[in-house]
Amino acid sequence: MPVVRMAMAPSLHQAVTLLWFLTAAVGMPDPIKRDQLIAQEASRQTGGKVALTPVERKLDAKLRQMKEREMWADPFPPALHFFKAKPLIQRSSIFKLLQNMPKGAALHIHSSSLVSVEWLVKNVTYRPHCYVCFTWDNSVRFVFSQRQPFPRWDCFYWQLLHTLRAKNGDPASFDASLMQHLTLITEDPDGEYPNQDAVWEKFEKAFIATAGLVSHAPVLRDYIFQGLQELHQDNVMYLELRSGLSRVCVSSSSSTCCSFLNLLYTFYFILYCQAYELDGTIHDKMWTLRTFQEVTNKFVKDHPDFLGARLILSVHRAWSASEVKAAVKEAIELQKEFPDVVAGFDLVGREDSRRPLWYFRDALSLPDQLGVTLPYFFHAGETDEEGTEVDQNILDALLFNTSRIGHGYALARHPLAKELSRKRNVAVELCPISNQVLKLISDLRNHPAGVLMSEGHPMVISSDDPSMFGNTGLAYDFFQAFMGIGGLKANLGTLKELALNSIRYSSLPDHLKDAGQAMWQKKWDTFISAHL
Numbered sequence: 273m274p275v276v277r278m279a280m281a282p283s284l285h286q287a288v289t290l291l292w293f294l295t296a297a298v299g300m301p302d303p304i305k306r307d308q309l310i311a312q313e314a315s316r317q318t319g320g321k322v323a324l325t326p327v328e329r330k331l332d333a334k335l336r337q338m339k340e341r342e343m344w345a346d347p348f349p350p351a352l353h354f355f356k357a358k359p360l361i362q363r364s365s366i367f368k369l370l371q372n373m374p375k376g377a378a379l380h381i382h383s384s385s386l387v388s389v390e391w392l393v394k395n396v397t398y399r400p401h402c403y404v405c406f407t408w409d410n411s412v413r414f415v416f417s418q419r420q421p422f423p424r425w426d427c428f429y430w431q432l433l434h435t436l437r438a439k440n441g442d443p444a445s446f447d448a449s450l451m452q453h454l455t456l457i458t459e460d461p462d463g464e465y466p467n468q469d470a471v472w473e474k475f476e477k478a479f480i481a482t483a484g485l486v487s488h489a490p491v492l493r494d495y496i497f498q499g500l501q502e503l504h505q506d507n508v509m510y511l512e513l514r515s516g517l518s519r520v521c522v523s524s525s526s527s528t529c530c531s532f533l534n535l536l537y538t539f540y541f542i543l544y545c546q547a548y549e550l551d552g553t554i555h556d557k558m559w560t561l562r563t564f565q566e567v568t569n570k571f572v573k574d575h576p577d578f579l580g581a582r583l584i585l586s587v588h589r590a591w592s593a594s595e596v597k598a599a600v601k602e603a604i605e606l607q608k609e610f611p612d613v614v615a616g617f618d619l620v621g622r623e624d625s626r627r628p629l630w631y632f633r634d635a636l637s638l639p640d641q642l643g644v645t646l647p648y649f650f651h652a653g654e655t656d657e658e659g660t661e662v663d664q665n666i667l668d669a670l671l672f673n674t675s676r677i678g679h680g681y682a683l684a685r686h687p688l689a690k691e692l693s694r695k696r697n698v699a700v701e702l703c704p705i706s707n708q709v710l711k712l713i714s715d716l717r718n719h720p721a722g723v724l725m726s727e728g729h730p731m732v733i734s735s736d737d738p739s740m741f742g743n744t745g746l747a748y749d750f751f752q753a754f755m756g757i758g759g760l761k762a763n764l765g766t767l768k769e770l771a772l773n774s775i776r777y778s779s780l781p782d783h784l785k786d787a788g789q790a791m792w793q794k795k796w797d798t799f800i801s802a803h804l
């Protein structure tokens with residue numbers, strides 16, 4: 273029958289074409305109505321209601337042209353793993369613009385991953401009295417000590433780093449190998465980290481390796497200063513830093529009691545260190561908070577266009593319920609003592625395979641029971657395990673009146689939580705590069721936050737663990753959110769709203785928010801006129 277079909281085909285086609293012509297004339301949607309719908313939908317996205325000034329509109333048009341040139345690049349950086357995309361991003365003219373843009377605040381960064389690894393290796397490991405030890409599980413430990421450190425259960429043979437580097441003969445490759453221990457960076461991320469378990473294992477190892485370096489008291493001071501410096505250079509003006517309430521020391525010269533604790537905590541893959549001196553003196557938490565405050569004040573004095581920094585005290589989810597309860601009590605005390613420094617409390621560490629928030633309900637209800645306020649900034653929904661206990665963390669975080677949601681990767685799939693967080697102005701802290709490197713998503717164009725952005729859900733952009741990812745500042749994460757997640761429709765209004773959100777949703781009291789916003793506006797106006 274092929275002959276018949278061939279004969280019929282043209283007449284059928286003609287009939288359909290004719291029908292289309294007829295209906296098109298009558299039933300075609302009104303193009304004006306169409307434009308209205310498009311505009312109406314666009315107004316719902318992040319920044320969709322921001323009224324741009326004439327000069328801003330001019331820059332927006334220019335930005336749109338730049339975006340059209342870069343959107344169809346092949347390869348498209350947000351579709352690649354960040355370790356491969358980074359050099360491409362550096363060449364982007366939009367990235368350069370984002371570097372110059374005043375981005376407001378970084379509200380989700382962890383203290384042990386604040387400063388670029390280049391500084392850690394090139395500056396900190398070159399200081400005198402630095403000892404290194406290679407562990408049986410292919411990790412490293414560092415400690416600053418006046419004399420040869422005692423062997424520990426995990427580290428038998430300590431060597432003076434200076435001597436070892438000299439013996440090695442090739443300091444550049446030696447330093448590169450140290451950097452590998454302190455970050456996740458690799459040339460073959462997919463091969464080296466086939467799944468989330470593998471990447472998290474390396475991640476937690478790198479944190480332990482870093483601890484001995486940054487908790488040395490004189491390093492800690494410079495480290496905080498350097499961290500603020502790097503943010504300031506990237507045109508970020510305020511920081512809320514998640515920082516561990518530490519229990520355990522890594523200092524070599526202190527008593528053997530610590531070795532047992534080390535064993536315990538390394539077993540949990542966690543080691544929060546208190547600041548220590550060369551002679552093994554251990555400082556308490558008050559010292560650390562005071563030091564943080566002093567360094568921040570000094571930085572603000574040197575850089576009057578920087579607003580400041582505060583801490584979100586955090587403990588690891590691997591802690592027991594009673595330990596977390598003690599930590600909550602302690603956080604309440606510390607907040608009373610340092611109201612300008614302590615913003616609130618959080619639980620950190622991988623959500624999957626760890627205890628959900630609900631497990632800690634006794635501890636987390638404590639402030640409410642005592643009639644005191646301890647703002648929460650919970651990591652929640654950093655998971656792709658839909659329907660599990662951990663997936664409920666988002667709703668539980670809201671039940672405990674969280675001020676913001678760290679990541680909220682799963683939020684788009686929780687309609688009620690989404691409604692509640694929007695109603696209560698609980699912003700999501702979106703950290704695109706972190707989500708990609710820690711293997712929740714590979715192509716950022718498919719990130720679920722695309723849904724949240726198109727609806728204008730309260731949101732800020734942050735970098736989570738910049739040094740672990742070879743990242744610095746916020747410009748790279750802004751690039752990924754703007755190009756990959758927001759797509760072509762994200763515009764200058766989106767960027768403006770994201771930056772303003774970071775001040776709006778910060779923990780600062782209203783008068784400082786106002787001051788911060790005024791300071792930001794001045795920088796923003798300068799930025800706009802410089803890029804016209």
Ligand SMILES: *[C@@H]1O[C@H](CO)[C@@H](O)[C@H](O)[C@H]1NC(C)=O
Binds near residue numbers: 394395396398498
């Ligand atoms: C390390 O940094 C500190 C302060 O940030 C600086 O004073 C010192 O000279 C630096 N040392 C090296 C070896 O770069």
Ligand SMILES: *[C@@H]1O[C@H](CO)[C@@H](O)[C@H](O)[C@H]1NC(C)=O
Binds near residue numbers: 672
């Ligand atoms: C959360 O806030 C509500 C309303 O202000 C309050 O009734 C409730 O006790 C709070 N819950 C906790 C755990 O803080």
Ligand SMILES: [Zn+2]
Binds near residue numbers: 380382651678736
């Ligand atoms: Zn985090």
